[in-house]
Amino acid sequence: MAKITRKPAPRKAAMPKKKAKAAVAKPKAPVRTSQKAAKPWTPAEVHEAFSRFRTANPEPKGELEHVNPFTLLVAVVLSAQATDAGVNKATRALFAVADTPQKMLDLGEERVRDYIKTIGLYRTKAKNVIALSAKLLSEFGGEVPRTRAEIESLPGAGRKTANVVLNMAFGEHTMAVDTHVFRVGNRTALAPGKTPLEVELGLEKIIPAEFMLHAHHWLILHGRYTCLARKPRCDVCLITDLCRWPEKTV
Numbered sequence: 001m002a003k004i005t006r007k008p009a010p011r012k013a014a015m016p017k018k019k020a021k022a023a024v025a026k027p028k029a030p031v032r033t034s035q036k037a038a039k040p041w042t043p044a045e046v047h048e049a050f051s052r053f054r055t056a057n058p059e060p061k062g063e064l065e066h067v068n069p070f071t072l073l074v075a076v077v078l079s080a081q082a083t084d085a086g087v088n089k090a091t092r093a094l095f096a097v098a099d100t101p102q103k104m105l106d107l108g109e110e111r112v113r114d115y116i117k118t119i120g121l122y123r124t125k126a127k128n129v130i131a132l133s134a135k136l137l138s139e140f141g142g143e144v145p146r147t148r149a150e151i152e153s154l155p156g157a158g159r160k161t162a163n164v165v166l167n168m169a170f171g172e173h174t175m176a177v178d179t180h181v182f183r184v185g186n187r188t189a190l191a192p193g194k195t196p197l198e199v200e201l202g203l204e205k206i207i208p209a210e211f212m213l214h215a216h217h218w219l220i221l222h223g224r225y226t227c228l229a230r231k232p233r234c235d236v237c238l239i240t241d242l243c244r245w246p247e248k249t250v
């Protein structure tokens with residue numbers, strides 16, 4: 001009997017392991033926002049940074065125009081995803097005719113909408129301004145309440161709104177984290193965090209009480225005019241020597 005010789009089955013071309021991995025490897029995320037690994041600030045360094053902010057600007061002011069706690073509350077609600085300058089442009093005329101919840105209610109949603117139509121999301125915001133005015137009248141005697149839970153219960157108001165109002169209207173030591181404070185907290189590694197709440201709690205933990213009344217404004221102004229999002233002005237920054245940002249431009 002003739003001997004059957006089997007041809008060996010052709011081997012599958014094995015992909016070199018390293019190459020296979022490389023083919024699916026994701027690009028490395030740039031190390032831009034996480035400063036978790038940075039050396040934490042010492043209490044003396046934090047004190048030094050805020051002393052410098054205080055010396056440079058002893059009485060920092062917010063840039064949202066308002067004439068009382070109610071108009072501050074409305075301005076903050078309108079400022080979501082809008083610039084302070086854009087909000088001020090619209091509210092100057094609005095607050096001239098409606099600076100109390102009752103006057104706002106009397107003005108009505110349609111006219112409020114007309115005043116604020118240059119601001120993003122103005123339809124929803126007009127609805128919220130009317131609804132919060134009605135709630136202030138029906139549940140809080142027409143006054144802006146003084147507790148976080150009560151402010152957060154108002155239509156259109158969240159944690160950041162409550163923090164701004166509690167700080168600016170009632171002098172409480174709260175830390176509102178907007179896009180600027182979030183960036184500065186992370187870049188400097190003063191309070192690294194993935195969410196605004198993490199940064200808020202981190203800042204509250206390390207900033208001494210003597211600076212807390214103005215800390216929110218110092219950090220906002222620092223982010224808005226010095227520690228700019230795209231191109232931080234490290235050459236004129238007051239805290240260059242303390243900041244942990246590895247990509248400092250000086």
Ligand code: SF4
Pocket residue numbers: 187188226227228232233234237238239240241243244245248249
């Ligand atoms: S040194 Fe540069 S990155 Fe650091 S806080 Fe100042 S401006 Fe921002």
